[in-house]
Amino acid sequence: SYVLTQPPSVSVAPGKTARIPCGGDNIGSKSVHWYQQRPGQAPVLVIHSDSDRPSGIPERFSGSNSGNTATLTISVVEGGDEADYYCQVWHGSSDVVVFGGGTKLTVL
Amino acid sequence: QVQLQESGPGLVRPSQTLSLTCSVSGASISSGVFYWSWVRLPAGKGLEWIGRIYNSGSPTYNPSLKSRVTMSLDTSHNQFSLKLSSVTASDTAVYYCVSGDYYGRGDVWGQGTTVTVSS
Numbered sequence: 001s002y003v004l005t006q007p008p009s010v011s012v013a014p015g016k017t018a019r020i021p022c023g024g025d026n027i028g029s030k031s032v033h034w035y036q037q038r039p040g041q042a043p044v045l046v047i048h049s050d051s052d053r054p055s056g057i058p059e060r061f062s063g064s065n066s067g068n069t070a071t072l073t074i075s076v077v078e079g080g081d082e083a084d085y086y087c088q089v090w091h092g093s094s095d096v097v098v099f100g101g102g103t104k105l106t107v108l
Numbered sequence: 109q110v111q112l113q114e115s116g117p118g119l120v121r122p123s124q125t126l127s128l129t130c131s132v133s134g135a136s137i138s139s140g141v142f143y144w145s146w147v148r149l150p151a152g153k154g155l156e157w158i159g160r161i162y163n164s165g166s167p168t169y170n171p172s173l174k175s176r177v178t179m180s181l182d183t184s185h186n187q188f189s190l191k192l193s194s195v196t197a198s199d200t201a202v203y204y205c206v207s208g209d210y211y212g213r214g215d216v217w218g219q220g221t222t223v224t225v226s227s
Contacts, residue, residue, distance in 0.1 A: 001171065031211045035155070042204060042217040043147075043155065049213070086155050090212035095168045097145070097212040102154035 002091040004100035011106045018074040020103045022087030025068060030089045032070040034063060037102075038083045046085075047072060074105070082107045110134040110142070112205045112218035120199075120225050126192040129182075130205030130218060137181050137188055138163060143208050144188045146179065148201040149220070156201075160208075161188060195225045 005023040012018040022032065032050050035043035045054050047063035050070065060075045074081055087100040116128035130144070137144060145160035159169035159179050167179040178191040192199060202222050206214040 031213075033211075033213050035214070037149075037155075042220050043214070044217075045213065045215060048215075049211070054215070084154075088155075088157075088212060088214070090210070094171075096170060097157040097160065099147075099155045099157060 002089070002094070002096070002098050004087055004089065004098055006085075006087060006100040006103045008101070009104045009106060011108055012074075012077050013108045014077055014079060016077055018077050018081070018105055020072040020074075020085050020087075020105065022070040022072070022100050023068055024070070024089065027068055027070050027089065028066045030065075030091075032063065032065050033088045034061075034072045035086045035088065036081075036083045037086065043086065077105075077107055079107050081105060110207050110216045112207060112216055114203060114205050114218045114221040116203075116221060116223070118222055118224060120195055120223060121227055122196055122225055123194055126190070126195050126199060126223055126225070128190045128203055128205075128221065128223070129187050130189070132186050132188070132207070135207070136183075137186055138183045143210060143212075144179075144181070145206040145208060145214065146190045147204045147206055147214070147217075149204070150198070150201040158190065158192075158203075197225050199223070200225045 034047040037043040050065040051063040140163045146158040161167035202220040205218045207216045208214040
């Protein structure tokens with residue numbers, strides 16, 4: 001089965017840049033999506049197809065994907081960005097969708 | 109704009125079958141445009157993909173749940189459903205229905221419904 005690995009937590013000071021990695025075997029060949037989930041709320045798609053932002057998502061959110069690591073980058077971090085973030089891919093050879101374990105972003 | 113709403117019992121007894129329905133508005137589930145999925149969030153854990161179904165095609169399931177899961181479409185009511193059999197406490201979670209695309213992108217999520225497995 002295909003596994004996506006995320007660090008359990010990332011901490012960043014307000015106004016700084018947060019980078020959340022997502023590791024997977026040759027993940028650079030797949031299309032990666034990222035979700036933000038605040039406590040008690042449904043997940044929200046913040047990046048799709050490696051680096052595209054859905055309508056309404058601030059430009060502070062960006063994504064990249066190469067080799068064995070995809071990265072979600074949040075620049076000029078705000079308190080409202082504090083949430084859990086999940087990466088996700090579709091593993092075509094077995095036609096299954098896989099989520100990473102999630103990363104809790106703490107704004108110091 | 110697609111909107112999704114989950115419904116079903118909030119409490120299920122161990123060994124019984126969990127049944128949830130997702131009502132869809134703003135799109136036809138038989139249009140062939142969207143993939144319809146279920147995802148759950150156990151307390152203190154991460155998101156887990158349960159499975160998805162497309163138009164009238166065969167659904168695909170998470171291998172870890174495949175033996176207990178059944179998903180189906182109800183075109184007359186524009187709904188899709190989830191059945192999870194032989195539930196245990198580990199199936200206690202918030203369950204979400206999701207609309208998305210071929211590559212697993214989840215564009216629209218329901219608000220989620222909490223299901224507790226307990227006697």
